[in-house]
Amino acid sequence: MAGTIVLATALDQPGITESDRLYADALERRGWRVVAAPWNGPCEAFAGVDAVVLRSTWGYYRAPKAFRDRTELMAAATRLFNPIGLVRWNLRKDYVGKLAVAGIRVPQTHIVACAAAAIDKVLADAGWDQAVVKPASGASGYSVELVKRATLARQVAGLSDEARASGVVVQEFLPEIADGELSLVYFDGAFSHAIRKRPPPGEFRSNSCYGPTRNAETPAREVTEKGAACLRALPETPLYARVDGVVRDGGLIVIEVEVLEPALFLEFDPPSAERFAEATVRRL
Structure with a gap:
């Protein structure tokens, strides 16, 4: 043993x-x-x-x-x-701003207090009628909402205690999400496999609790290379990582990078479990 x-x-x-x-x-x-x-x-x-x-x-x-x-x-x-x-x-989604500084293509993103006035100012300054709002510390689609200026006060009042404690990310809504979010999985910085998560009709969130469809995907090499470039902007190379995003004009827009506890969807590509294990053993 x-x-x-x-x-x-x-x-x-x-x-x-x-x-x-x-x-x-x-x-x-x-x-x-x-x-x-x-x-x-x-x-x-x-x-x-x-x-x-x-x-x-x-x-x-x-x-x-x-x-x-x-x-x-x-x-x-x-x-x-x-x-x-x-x-x-x-742990906090202010890493999205750090990725932007490093030259990674991300949605316009702001972190503000969980207050209607603060969120409304972001929307007004950006000229947006709507935006995605999520806790600055959060995961799994928890307390993520597509807020609209017309109903902002009511929607913000319904956000979670965690959002109030951590502040919120106010992020540009990407219409490409209707065609599904790409999840690109990497081990030791090398691309392994990918899936596409499509939200159900009328929904923009593709987390499992919202009932998306999931299918294995073979992204273009340019897309997987952009995901790898994103990981090179991290403080160190992760053993495992998932880069979530959408494709616009052939290029990847990175919505989130998950290196804590991402679902890695190994069941969609069974040999990926062997790659993950090999990468792990190399580090021990």
């Missing part, structure tokens, strides 16, 4: 997901023992192991300080993937 790798999950869903089971099996075929442990469970589960891989740590955004504190402890005790520097970088 080579050693033990913990896949960090969450108390409300402590087991390994169906997709991550493909990854765990690939690691086990390489001689590693793989176990699951909730990030918000007992600390002892992460002691004396060879590595912790953050996988289905869903709901971390409801307790961002606790999550950051726990991942700091993990990083001090063992090898953490993704590394703690990337965890810190990805």
